Amino acid sequence: MMRVLVAGGAGFIGSHTVVKLVEAGHEPIIVDNFSNSKPVVIDRLEALTGSHLTWYNADLTNREITEAIFTQEQPDAVIHFAGLKAVGESVEKPLWYYETNMNTTFNLLHGMATAETRHIVFSSSATVYGNNPIPFQEDMEAVNSLSPYGYSKVAIERVLTDTAKVADIQVGLLRYFNPVGAHPSGTIGEDPLGIPNNLMPAIASVATGRREKLYVFGTDYPTPDGTCLRDYIHVQDLAAGHVAALDYLAAHDTKVRAWNFGTGQGTSVLELIHAFEKASGLTLPIEYAPRRDGDRDAFWADASRAKIELGWTAEKTIDEMCADTWRFQQANPEGYPDGDPISRPAQL
Ligand code: UD1
Numbered sequence: 114m115m116r117v118l119v120a121g122g123a124g125f126i127g128s129h130t131v132v133k134l135v136e137a138g139h140e141p142i143i144v145d146n147f148s149n150s151k152p153v154v155i156d157r158l159e160a161l162t163g164s165h166l167t168w169y170n171a172d173l174t175n176r177e178i179t180e181a182i183f184t185q186e187q188p189d190a191v192i193h194f195a196g197l198k199a200v201g202e203s204v205e206k207p208l209w210y211y212e213t214n215m216n217t218t219f220n221l222l223h224g225m226a227t228a229e230t231r232h233i234v235f236s237s238s239a240t241v242y243g244n245n246p247i248p249f250q251e252d253m254e255a256v257n258s259l260s261p262y263g264y265s266k267v268a269i270e271r272v273l274t275d276t277a278k279v280a281d282i283q284v285g286l287l288r289y290f291n292p293v294g295a296h297p298s299g300t301i302g303e304d305p306l307g308i309p310n311n312l313m314p315a316i317a318s319v320a321t322g323r324r325e326k327l328y329v330f331g332t333d334y335p336t337p338d339g340t341c342l343r344d345y346i347h348v349q350d351l352a353a354g355h356v357a358a359l360d361y362l363a364a365h366d367t368k369v370r371a372w373n374f375g376t377g378q379g380t381s382v383l384e385l386i387h388a389f390e391k392a393s394g395l396t397l398p399i400e401y402a403p404r405r406d407g408d409r410d411a412f413w414a415d416a417s418r419a420k421i422e423l424g425w426t427a428e429k430t431i432d433e434m435c436a437d438t439w440r441f442q443q444a445n446p447e448g449y450p451d452g453d454p455i456s457r458p459a460q461l
Contacts, residue, residue, distance in 0.1 A: 114138050114139055114140060114188040115139045115188075115190050115232075115359065115363065116139075116140045116142060116182070116186065116187065116190070116228070117134055117139050117140065117141050117189065117190045117191070117192060118141075118142045118144060118182070118187060118188040118190070118191045118192070118224075118360065119126070119131055119134070119141045119142065119144065119146075119191075119192050119193035119194065120142050120144050120173055120191060120192065120193050120194055120195035120217065120221060121144075121145055121150075121193070121194030121196065121236070122142075122143030122144060122145055122168070122192075122194065123143060123145035123147060123151070123154040123155060123158075123168075123307075123419070124145065124150045124194055125150075125292070125302070125303040125304070125348065126194055126236065126289070126292055126348060126352065127143075127145070127150075127192070127194040127422045128150075128154050128157075128158060128301045129296060129301065129348045129349060129351070129352035129447070130192060130194075130352040130355045130356070131146060131158050131162070131166070132158065132161055132162055132279070132296065132301075132352065132354065133349075133352040133353050133356050133380070134355075134356060135162040135164060135166075135393070136162075136240060137253060137356045137360075137416075139249065139329060139356070139359075140167075141167075141442055142168070142169075142182075142186050142188060142459075143155065143158075143166060143167070143169070144168070144169045144182060144195070145168070145169075145170065145171075145195075146170065146171060146172040146196075147170065147307055148372065149197075149198075149272060149305065149335050150304075150372070150449075150455060151304070151448075151449035151450070151451065151455045152452070153449050153450055153451075153452060154172070154301060154449060154454075155454045155456045156167060156455050157301050158301065159171075159456055161296065161300060161301065162301065165242060166364070166454070166456065166459055167180055167186070167249070167459050168456070169458055169459050169461075170458050170461060173195050173217045173220055173221065173321060174212070174213055175220070176216075176218040176220045176223060176273055177221075177236055178224065178461070179220035179221065179224045179229045180220070180223060180224050181388065181461045182224065182461065183224035183225065183227045183228040183230065184227055184228060184270045184459060185221060185459075186228070186409035187228045187230075188221060188228060188230050189231065189232065189364070190231065190233065190234070190349040190359055190362075191221055191224075191225060191230060191232070191233040191234075192228065192234050192359070192410075193217075193218065193221055193234070193235045193236055193264065193351075194235075194356055195217045195221075195226060195356075196213060196214040196216060196236070196413060197209070197213050197260065198219055198262060199212050199263070199283045199358050200259050200260045200262045200263070200312055200407070201260075201310060201355040202309065202422045203260050203261040203262035203263075203265070203336060204260050206260065207261040209263040211261060211265055211268075212261055214216070214262075214265040214266075214269060215265065215269065218235075218269045218272055218273070219272070219351035221233065221351070222272070222273075222276055222282075225280075225282060226280065228439065229281075231282055231283060231362075232242075232282070232283050232285075232362045232363060233273065233282065233283075233284055233285070233358055234284075234285035234286075234287055234355055234358045234362070235270065235285065235286050235287060236285065236287060236289065237266050237269070237270055237272055237286045237288045237289070237371075237411060237412065238263070238266050238288060238289055239288050239289065239290045239291075239344070239373070239375070240259075240266060241255035241256070241257050241260070241263065241266050241270065241288060242256070242257065242412070243256040243257035243258070243263075244256075244384065245257065245405075247286075247411060247412045247413060248253075248377065248412075248413050248414055248415040249373060249412060249413070249414055249415060250373075250415045250418075251288070251371040251372065251373055251415075251418050254280075255267045255270055255271075259407055260407065263333035263391050264382040266279060268269070270286050270371075271385050272370050273286070273369070274286075275357050277368045277369045278296050278368070281290075283360070283362045283365075283366075283367060283368055284362075284368065285358040285362055285370055285371075285372065286369070286370070286372070287354065287355065287358060287371075287372055287374055288372065288373050288374065288414075289346070289351060289374050289375075289451045290343065290344035290345070290346050290373070290374065290376075290412075290413065290414050291311075291312075291313075291343045291344060291346065291349075291375075291376030292345075292346055292348050292361075292439060293313040293345050293346070293347065293348065293352050294347040294348045294349060294429065294433065294434040295348065295433045295437045295438055295440065296348075296349065296435045296437070296441070297349070297384070297440070297443035298345075299437075299439055299440035299441045299443070299445075300441075300444065301441070301446040302438065302441030302442070302445065303317075303447040304445065304449050305439075308324075309364050310328055312382060312385060313344075313345070313434075313438055314325055314404070316327075316389050316397065316403075316438075317438055317439075317442045318441070319331055319397050320389065320393055320397060320442060321378060321442050321443075321446045321447060322446075323446075323447075325398065326397075326398040326399065326400050327386065327397050327398065327399050328400050328401075328402040329382055329383065329386070329399055329400070329401050329402060330382075330401075330402050330403070330404055330405035330408065331402075331403065331404035331405065331408065333404075334406060334411070335410055336381060336385050336410060336411055337381065338381050339345065340381045340382035340408070341381065341382055341408055341409070341410055341411060341413065342379030342380065342381050342411035342412070342413065343379065343380060343382075343411075343413070343457070344375040344376055344377065344378060344379060344380075344384065345380055345391055345431060345434055346374060346375050346376055346427050347427065347428075347429035347433060347437070349376050349429060349437075350374075350426075350427040350428055350429050351427075352451040354372070354419065354423070354425050354453040356384040357419075357423040357425040358372060359381070359404075360421060361423050364424075366432055367399045370422075372418055372419045372422070372423060373415060373416055373419060373435040374416070374425075374427070375413060375414025375416050375427065376413075376414070376416060376427040377411045377413060377414050377415065377416040377417075378413060379411055379412075380431055384431070385431065385435075386399065386436065388431045388432055388434075388435045389435040389438070389439065391435070391437035392432060392436040392438075392439050393431070393435070393439045411419065428438045
């Protein structure tokens with residue numbers, strides 16, 4: 114059993130990982146400032162896991178508070194999801210993105226030193242592969258400097274790697290492809306604030322009538338149907354991958370290791386839309402639009418390293434990703450409700 118501080122634990126991937134941690138016998142400690150999530154997620158997680166969860170409403174860009182939480186909780190490991198993640202917004206507000214994403218990382222590392230925490234797994238992204246040839250493999254150089262968001266992932270990977278050379282820590286760099294789906298209960302899922310940028314949240318907002326139509330960005334790519342190919346991965350598989358990575362670090366001497374979390378298969382924009390239509394029984398109003406700036410025609414993972422080393426593979430299909438997304442959307446057409454959770458936060 115490990116005590117695992119989950120930074121950003123109320124967010125989309127963080128919340129699903131909390132459930133997997135409890136199921137695997139670990140003890141999560143959630144820290145979130147609810148800047149892109151809702152406190153009610155804590156109640157949903159307690160209902161799903163049937164256990165009382167320790168959580169803090171705290172901002173990890175504050176070093177004093179971060180260290181105080183580590184002193185109090187003495188975690189064995191950290192899973193680092195805390196950061197800003199909208200590509201377009203990062204171009205508009207680069208300093209805010211760098212400050213938030215970097216300071217959060219620095220403070221978690223200081224906190225780890227305070228409590229002698231040994232393991233950290235980081236929520237990185239396939240975006241670090243930039244224009245490398247596909248499929249992406251972990252030993253390719255992490256290069257993306259297209260946006261402050263992408264570059265903050267590269268920089269954080271570097272900070273963690275350099276720190277591990279001199280500190281008694283082990284680092285897992287988890288490079289996610291395109292996470293979608295929701296917990297099969299329909300009680301937790303993806304609920305981005307504002308206008309969604311990513312494809313599945315955009316589909317969901319059209320399906321629930323929050324947006325009038327779905328724009329398909331680019332239909333003249335060199336792909337079978339002209340739309341971009343991406344490697345969509347179910348958030349439940351992704352969450353299980355975090356537990357596998359933590360268990361691996363605890364059992365090996367590895368200092369730093371990157372793992373791709375994807376299925377290894379490309380699905381086009383139109384294929385995903387059609388799969389969602391099949392799962393929901395709806396016909397979505399679509400408009401073909403010009404290419405979106407910065408989009409690559411196609412990328413997917415070479416997912417073999419995670420399979421060999423972690424014994425992990427993505428198991429859920431595109432149809433399951435769509436069915437689970439739709440279930441969460443139907444149960445929460447307006448997203449998560451506002452308001453305070455019943456569960457009380459831990460106090461410093
Ligand atoms: C995007 C980011 C990436 C980030 C990832 C996860 C860009 C250029 N890339 O990846 O850095 O790590 O999200 O947050 O923003 N699409 C539509 N209509 C929509 C929305 C998307 O056609 O309303 C298309 C896009 O053009 C793309 C595909 O759907 O071809 C997938 O887009 P998206 O979900 O944003 O993911 P990525 O571009 O792979």
